[in-house]
Amino acid sequence: MRIVVLVKQVPDMERVKFDCEAGRVDRSSAGTEINPFDLNALEAAVSIQEQLGGKIITLSMGPAAAEDALKDTIARGADESVLLSDRRFGGADVKATAKTIAAAIKKLGGADLIFAGIQTVDGDTGQVGPETAGYLDIPHISNVDFISAYSETDITVVSNVMEGSYVKKSSYPVLITVTKDINQPRLPSMKRKLSARKAHIPVWGYEELQDYIREDEIGLQGSATKVKRIEVPPAVTRKGQVWRENVEEAIDGLVEVLKKAKVLEV
Amino acid sequence: MKMTEKDCKGILVFAEQKKERIHRVSYELLGKGKELAAQLDCPLCSVVLGPPDMDVAELIYRGADIVYHITDPMAFAAPDEVLYEQNLVRLIRDVKPEICLFGATNFGRSLAPRVAAKLGAGLTADCTHLAIDQGQLVQIRPAFSENILAHIQSTAYPQMATVRYKEFNEAPRDTNRKGQIKAMEAYVSDNSPVKILEEIVKEDFDIADANVVVAAGAGVKAKEDLKMLQELAELLGGKLGASRAAVEAGLIAKDHQVGYSGNRVKPSIYIACGISGAPQHIAGMKESGIIIAINSDPSAPILNIADYAIVGNLYEIIPKMIRKLKNMKS
Numbered sequence: 233m234r235i236v237v238l239v240k241q242v243p244d245m246e247r248v249k250f251d252c253e254a255g256r257v258d259r260s261s262a263g264t265e266i267n268p269f270d271l272n273a274l275e276a277a278v279s280i281q282e283q284l285g286g287k288i289i290t291l292s293m294g295p296a297a298a299e300d301a302l303k304d305t306i307a308r309g310a311d312e313s314v315l316l317s318d319r320r321f322g323g324a325d326v327k328a329t330a331k332t333i334a335a336a337i338k339k340l341g342g343a344d345l346i347f348a349g350i351q352t353v354d355g356d357t358g359q360v361g362p363e364t365a366g367y368l369d370i371p372h373i374s375n376v377d378f379i380s381a382y383s384e385t386d387i388t389v390v391s392n393v394m395e396g397s398y399v400k401k402s403s404y405p406v407l408i409t410v411t412k413d414i415n416q417p418r419l420p421s422m423k424r425k426l427s428a429r430k431a432h433i434p435v436w437g438y439e440e441l442q443d444y445i446r447e448d449e450i451g452l453q454g455s456a457t458k459v460k461r462i463e464v465p466p467a468v469t470r471k472g473q474v475w476r477e478n479v480e481e482a483i484d485g486l487v488e489v490l491k492k493a494k495v496l497e498v
Numbered sequence: 499m500k501m502t503e504k505d506c507k508g509i510l511v512f513a514e515q516k517k518e519r520i521h522r523v524s525y526e527l528l529g530k531g532k533e534l535a536a537q538l539d540c541p542l543c544s545v546v547l548g549p550p551d552m553d554v555a556e557l558i559y560r561g562a563d564i565v566y567h568i569t570d571p572m573a574f575a576a577p578d579e580v581l582y583e584q585n586l587v588r589l590i591r592d593v594k595p596e597i598c599l600f601g602a603t604n605f606g607r608s609l610a611p612r613v614a615a616k617l618g619a620g621l622t623a624d625c626t627h628l629a630i631d632q633g634q635l636v637q638i639r640p641a642f643s644e645n646i647l648a649h650i651q652s653t654a655y656p657q658m659a660t661v662r663y664k665e666f667n668e669a670p671r672d673t674n675r676k677g678q679i680k681a682m683e684a685y686v687s688d689n690s691p692v693k694i695l696e697e698i699v700k701e702d703f704d705i706a707d708a709n710v711v712v713a714a715g716a717g718v719k720a721k722e723d724l725k726m727l728q729e730l731a732e733l734l735g736g737k738l739g740a741s742r743a744a745v746e747a748g749l750i751a752k753d754h755q756v757g758y759s760g761n762r763v764k765p766s767i768y769i770a771c772g773i774s775g776a777p778q779h780i781a782g783m784k785e786s787g788i789i790i791a792i793n794s795d796p797s798a799p800i801l802n803i804a805d806y807a808i809v810g811n812l813y814e815i816i817p818k819m820i821r822k823l824k825n826m827k828s
Contacts, residue, residue, distance in 0.1 A: 246777070250642050257642060326611070327620055327654075356641065357623035359611040362579070366615025371580045371692045374608035390698065393577045393605040394516045397698040403691045409608075412759065413752065456620025456654040460636070463647040470789060471805035476796070482808040483819050486790060487826070489806055493767055493788060495710050495734045496826065 233286025233384065235277040236337055237310065238348040238361065239270040241294050241301035245353045257354065266301045269349025271308070271417040272410045277347050278309035279415065280382055287311045289343075291336055293321060293329060299433050307420035307428035314340070318437030323452030330363035331454060335444035336436060337368060344404035345387065350375055350411050358409070365407040373400050377413040506655045509535050510595035512586070513546040513557055514605060515574075520546070520556060522668060523601030527661060528561040529669035530628055531599060537630040540596070545589055547574040547582060547684065558677035560669040565677060566593070570684040576694040577605050583612040585684050590617060595656050597635050599628075602660035610660050620652040622659045635659070643758070644781045663706060664764045703737075703753045710736025710767045711786070713756055715779075716743035717772015717793065717812055724749060726816045727771055733823045739763065739783075741773045757782035771812045775800025792816070 247262035277288045290305040292298050293316040302313035316336055324332065337343055346365070351358035365372035378390035380399065388401040389408060420428070438450060448454060475482035490496055509531045513524040528544065535542040544562040546554050550569040557565045568574075568585050590598060590613070598613075600606040602624045614621035626647075627638035635657040637650045652658065705711065712731040714724055724738065731738050739761075740754040756763050758778040768786035773779060775791070775798055783789070784803060791804035792812045801807045808815055 245643055250645055325620060326623075327614065327618070330611075330615060354642070358607050359614075359621055359623050361611075362608055363611035363615045363621070366583070366612040371690075372608070372612070373692065374579070375604050388695070391577075393608055394514070394603070395702070395704060396516070396577075397700060398576060399695040399698065401693045401695055406691065456614075456618070457622055457637075457650050457652050460649045460651050463638075463649065464645070465647055468784070468803075470803055472802075472807075473805065474801060474807045474809060476809045479808070479810055479815055479818065482810070483815065483822055486806060486808070486819065487822055489788065489790070490734065490767070490823075495736070495767055496823065 233281070233284050233345075234341070234343045235281065235286060235288045235345045235347065236340065236343040237270070237274045237277050237288060237290045237305070238333060238346065238364070239274070239290050239292045239301060239305055240267045240352050241265070241292065241298040242267045242352055242354040264297070264301070266304055267349055267352045267354075269351060269353075269410065269412060272412055272414050273347035273349050274305055274308055274310065275415045275417040276379060276408075276410055277345070280345070280379075281309070284382070284384060286344075289314065289340060291333065291340075292316065293324075293332060296435070299435075302433050303428045303431055304420070306431045307425045308417070309424070313431070313433045315433050315435045316437075316441075317435050320438050320447070320451045323455065324450065325455035325457045326357060326359045326363055327456045328450055328452075328454035330360050331367050331445060331449050332441065333360070333364050334367035335441045337364075338444045339436070339441060342405060346405070346407040348407065348409050350409045361407060361409040368405070368407070370405045370407060371402055372407040372409065373402060374409045375411060376408050377411045379414065506594045506596035508541045508543055508593070508595045509538070509597045509599065510590065510593065510656070511542070511544045511562070512598070512600045512606070512609075513544050514601055514603060515546055515548050515552070517575075518548060518552045521601055521603060523603060523606075523661070523663040524557070525560045525668040526663070526666040527599045527601060528557065530661070530666040532561045532669060534597065534628060534630055534635070538596070538633065543593065543595065545586065547585060549574070550681065554679060556671075558679070559671045559673050559675050561675070563677050565679045567679055567681040568684045569681055570686050573684055573686045576697070578690065578692060578694060579609050579612055580690060580692060581684075581686065582609050583616060584687075586613050587616045588685060590656065598656045598658045600658075600660045602662045606660050610658060614658050617656065619654050619656055619658050622650045622652075625659045625661045626665045628659065628661065643777060644784070662762070705737055705739050705754055705756065705761045706763055708737035708739075708763065708765050710734040710769070711739040711756065711763055711765045711783070712736055712769045712771065713739035713741065713773060713783070714744045714749060714771055715741040715773030716747070718744060718749060721749050723813070726820060729820055730769070730816055730823075733820065733827070734767070736765070736767070741776075741779050770800050770804070771816065773800055774798045775803065
């Protein structure tokens with residue numbers, strides 16, 4: 233049983249600033265963390281491994297500094313990690329990212345199960361997981377908040393799509409994207425933290441992947457979308473009327489507002 | 499087989515259906531698609547996958563010139579992304595549209611990336627605006643916690659995007675409109691690796707539909723206190739929403755959660771009760787028509803983005819409001 237977990241190092245979105253002039257996130261303005269949903273993906277993998285055994289490999293594409301995030305995944309239960317890092321991967325959109333990740337999974341010899349977070353908090357597209365499954369030509373099940381059963385050959389989960397909850401059973405290989413509701417990620421033990429610090433994280437660049445992907449399929453060149461410009465929308469101004477003391481007056485005022493908005497005639 | 503600009507023409511809107519009911523975002527896409535098609539001087543097409551006896555003329559009434567009806571009596575009764583992908587990719591390769599639009603529903607966001615991968619196309623997620631610039635589609639989406647708008651263009655064909663629900667007006671319904679329905683049998687493989695065993699039936703609740711949302715936050719102490727908020731919501735023809743704090747405290751089901759990781763809502767009136775206004779919550783409701791906040795903390799961030807705010811105790815204010823509204827009605 234081989235389980236691959238896709239992770240991304242993201243800026244702390246509560247603190248990070250946006251450089252409007254450069255049109256990009258100022259990553260130096262805040263610390264980094266593992267994309268929160270990816271911790272749920274890792275926890276799902278660890279809980280399955282506890283029952284079935286096998287190996288968990290975490291995979292991330294990013295700058296050299298993303299090694300820290302991968303070491304953290306080892307502290308949290310991953311057996312091995314691979315970092316995909318190369319200048320030439322830079323500027324990748326969803327297509328180039330998904331293709332590069334798919335190439336790395338092929339080089340790993342494939343996987344029975346692949347877990348990914350439903351989305352990242354910085355990019356917020358939620359597309360890389362399903363698109364990676366597409367490029368691997370394997371099925372995926374998205375928006376999963378419950379694992380009902382699993383065995384050496386298949387997994388049964390609850391997927392929330394089309395305003396419903398569907399129980400889906402898939403044989404392996406399959407890619408699953410998970411929500412925060414699927415589990416409560418555990419904290420790493422002290423012992424694992426210490427050994428993770430010494431872990432060696434192999435870094436794969438284009439050279440390592442070249443049997444599985446062409447150079448014009450990676451990075452900016454391999455992307456099928458381009459950001460033409462960034463617009464900073466003007467802040468919406470609101471009326472901003474505040475009542476502080478007189479509750480009766482406030483309620484009269486609100487009822488007037490509701491009347492004008494025509495929501496009282498129901 | 500790569501599609502190029504030259505051989506691609508027309509706009510294709512994916513119409514999502516469940517139990518033969520078409521998701522309203524599809525009508526919004528047809529509304530916007532009609533505008534784009536007029537600018538590009540090209541046909542507006544729609545594709546729907548469903549049983550052969552499904553009435554798909556509604557898509558013509560809503561603006562489609564051609565409706566591709568991919569039929570199977572059973573296969574599309576459940577959301578099987580692989581099956582949908584295989585059939586859509588076959589159609590897109592055949593029809594060669596220059597633009598493909600999907601609603602950014604949970605299903606659309608799951609399906610569109612698979613289709614994009616098979617076509618080698620680009621895909622922009624969660625657009626809030628679409629425009630044409632020099633014959634090319636400009637896909638505009640909020641990014642970075644909604645603080646910026648990115649203008650994105652595809653460099654491969656078809657140009658694909660998922661578009662958020664409730665961003666565009668629904669196409670008006672004209673039952674005199676004429677169009678072409680092209681029915682075709684679906685390709686269905688019987689050894690699909692994914693089996694859909696059952697749908698867990700839950701209460702059909704969609705907060706995004708509400709014209710008025712009365713939302714509970716951490717300031718609401720107990721489950722039974724939701725009753726007064728529910729009553730207020732009902733008096734206003736609205737629905738009960740909640741912040742993540744209220745959902746995590748176990749007061750209410752996740753379907754009601756408004757915010758970045760819950761539902762994005764855009765009602766005419768949003769009444770935030772005991773919600774402090776974390777950025778994650780505001781991202782999900784800041785587009786509301788009128789924002790009303792009731793909070794006892796004068797420094798709560800929600801007060802800064804509200805049109806009307808009462809600094810006070812919601813346990814005093816809400817019952818008084820309910821009484822007043824009831825008196826007015828009787």
